Amino acid sequence: MSMFLDGQLFDKFGVEYSPSDIIFCEYEPGNEFYFIQNGRVKIVKIINNTEKTLDILEVGDVFGEMAILEEQPRSASAIAMDHVKLLRFRRENFDALLQGNPQLAYKLLIIFSKRIYDAKRRLMILLLEEPQVKVMDVMCMLSEQDPHLDLQEAITLRVTIQEVANWAGMQIADVQKILSHLNQLGKIELFNDKIVVKNIRDFQRIVSSRRKNMFS
Amino acid sequence: MSNGAMGQTSGIVTRRYKHGSIVYFENDKSEYIYILKGGRVILTSVKVDTGEEVKEEIKPGEFFGVKSSLGKYPREETAQTIGETVLLVLTLADFERLVLQNVNVVRKMLRIFSNQLRRIGKSQREVLGESESINPAEELFKIGEYYFKVGRVQQAQYAYKRYMEYYPDGKYSGPSMQRIRAIESGSAGGGDDFPPAGPPVPPSGPVRSDENVDFTDFSIDDEKPAAPAPSPSRSPLDDFGGEAASSSPLASEMDDFFSEGKSVDFGDDPFSGGDMNVTNGKNGKGVAENFYAAMSKFSQEDYAGALALYAGILEVRNLKNESEAKIFEKAHFEIGRCHLKLGKFTEALTAFSNMIKKFPGSENVKNALFHMGVVYESVKKADKAAAYYNRVIPMEPKDSINKLAAKRLKAMENGKVP
Incomplete structure (x- = not known):
């Protein structure tokens, strides 16, 4: 994106942070959003007295974008991982910014489209009633994210139990139990950093039939 | 085109x-x-x-x-x-x-996208059972406490300073200042357990309980209702007045449900909103725009603001087309929801019944009847509430509103809600 090379834009909107600086903090009011020009930013949330990493963002990513619509408390904290250069935009001058940078507007449209889909997909997982099916659906979702996977074969998902638990909105111990069970049944192979799913189609069928019956 | x-x-x-x-x-x-x-x-x-x-x-x-x-x-x-x-x-x-x-088109789409994203996020939090009634000030202080106790004083410092910036007279301003001084003097570094940040918020279960509906502040007879907004017609309402302290958890559960469901089927999608017409040069504050603004206010829990905008739509006399007519009709319904959120139950009932009388063939009739049931339930008129739910349950087309009515009815019968 050419706008990232625009020195003037940086002069006007640029901010820099050192490693482990907080850019914004969970629950603080927010009316600014950011584009990453350099470095990485960690999105974290304190859940049950533990800091959980929700995402790691890199050059070209945007964050804090909910502030475009309205001022509301931040739902997570953003912490610089490296020496980070950001473009910081305030809600008030968003319109002027768009007029001058239609490319940015277009980029935001794409980002929002993706976020909406991801958020909806996650909601679909959370709405499932049975914990086993939730866990299966997390694996289905992960398999959808990689268009190169051959779903007829066993597939490898790079995911930890903790991450599955986060996606499913479940306790890690409960997820552990379900995954161990699936492991014993030979449906999956469980590793520290990955899960091999023998037949993801099977999971997809189960999930979709549960989902169909949810409202009938 | x-x-x-x-x-x-x-x-x-x-x-x-x-x-x-x-x-x-x-x-x-x-x-x-x-x-x-x-x-x-x-x-x-x-x-x-x-x-x-x-x-x-x-x-x-x-x-x-x-x-x-x-x-x-x-x-x-x-x-x-x-x-x-x-x-x-x-x-x-x-x-x-x-x-x-045409950046204006993008801007409108972004607004709508952003709004959708926020709604989905809200649904997620509800499913996860995260409380909507958290106090951001207290939580911000607790974030500071978390980082302080694990020894990440720089990050703790940030949270305390923000707390002082936003809530200089807040409940935790004293403790925050002490923490800031301790960190600045280098004497801090995790561990000690001062001061209590209030009881930790227990993770609430995914299912909300209706049992904590508190209507102790609600009185049926104390106050005469303010003049109902759009119409003086009052039957089939009881003449109960007054305002509850706030909308009940139940009412808010209902509203949350509906804000994701039925009642947003207009204008919630970027590609159906009346204002997305690229060829249309005029961007004056039209009916559709005000309706959208009202929805936005409602979603930001500014119910009084939303109410004012919806009421404005009711004043419009020259509806331009079918879509404006539909909005006009919908605004009647939405006014009821705003009143319900504001705890103005009499006004809410008036608005819903007014809507039903004016638009007996509307697809919102069932939803209005259901909401009337919710209002009666909110004021502990179980038999009236049941009557409305019973009317809703067999109504076609069957959808989630029917299910919800049946669910509410059953809950009442089980004595969950007095």
Whole structure:
């Protein structure tokens, strides 16, 4: 994106942070959003007295974008991982910014489209009633994210139990139990950093039939 | 499609469809984006949280297929034509060129996208059982405490300083200042357990309990109701007045449900909102725009603000077209919801019954009846509430509202709500 090379834009909107600086903090009011020009930013949330990493963002990513619509408390904290250069935009001058940078507007449209889909997909997982099916659906979702996977074969998902638990909105111990069970049944192979799913189609069928019956 | 935006779009394909043609199916993958040039297109989708089927009509000049195309994911709805229909078919590159020339379109889409994202986020938090009634000030202080106790004083410092900035007279300003001084003097570093940040918020279960509905502040007879807003007609209402301290958890549960469901089927989608017409030069505050603004205010829990805007729509005398007429009708219903949120139960009942009288054939009638049940339940008139729920339950078409009415009825019978 050419706008990232625009020195003037940086002069006007640029901010820099050192490693482990907080850019914004969970629950603080927010009316600014950011584009990453350099470095990485960690999105974290304190859940049950533990800091959980929700995402790691890199050059070209945007964050804090909910502030475009309205001022509301931040739902997570953003912490610089490296020496980070950001473009910081305030809600008030968003319109002027768009007029001058239609490319940015277009980029935001794409980002929002993706976020909406991801958020909806996650909601679909959370709405499932049975914990086993939730866990299966997390694996289905992960398999959808990689268009190169051959779903007829066993597939490898790079995911930890903790991450599955986060996606499913479940306790890690409960997820552990379900995954161990699936492991014993030979449906999956469980590793520290990955899960091999023998037949993801099977999971997809189960999930979709549960989902169909949810409202009938 | 007559002017401006479409001027520089050579290369865009125009495609004609017969009545009933499918432009695309749900779950199809395709990068095309469409603009309705002539005829009609209906989008049919299913709400993920309620399973309801939602139909939306695209108006001439509007885009559809945008999100899935931009995000490169499967279509979330099925698009079908009604009558002879002409569509402009855009590739992503065409679309990009087009919107870069018309930032206003992008801005409107962004607003709508952002709003959708927020709604989904809200649904997620509800499913996860995260409380809506958290106190951001206290939570911000607790974030500081977390980092302080694990020895990450720099990050703790940030949270305390923000706390002092936003809440200089807040409950935790004293402790925050002490922490800041301790960190600055270098004497801090995790461990000690001062001061208590209040009891930790226990993770609430995913199911909300109705048992803590508190109507101790509500009095049926103390106050005379203020003059009901849109109409003086009061039957079939009881003459109970007064205001509850706030809307009940129950009412808010209902409202949350409806804010994701039935009542947002207009204007919630970027491609059905009346203001997405690229060819339309005038952007005055029209009915659709005010309706959208009201919805936005409602979603931001500014119910009084939303109410004022909806009431304004009721004042409009020259409705331009069918879509404005639909909004006009919907505004009558929404006014009831605002009153319900504001705890003005009499006014809410008046608004709903007014709506039903004025638009007896409206698709919102069932929803209004259901909400009247909720109002009666909120003021502990169980038999009245049950009567309304019983009316709703057999009403066609059966959807989540029927289910919800049955659920509420059952809960009442089990004595969960007095």
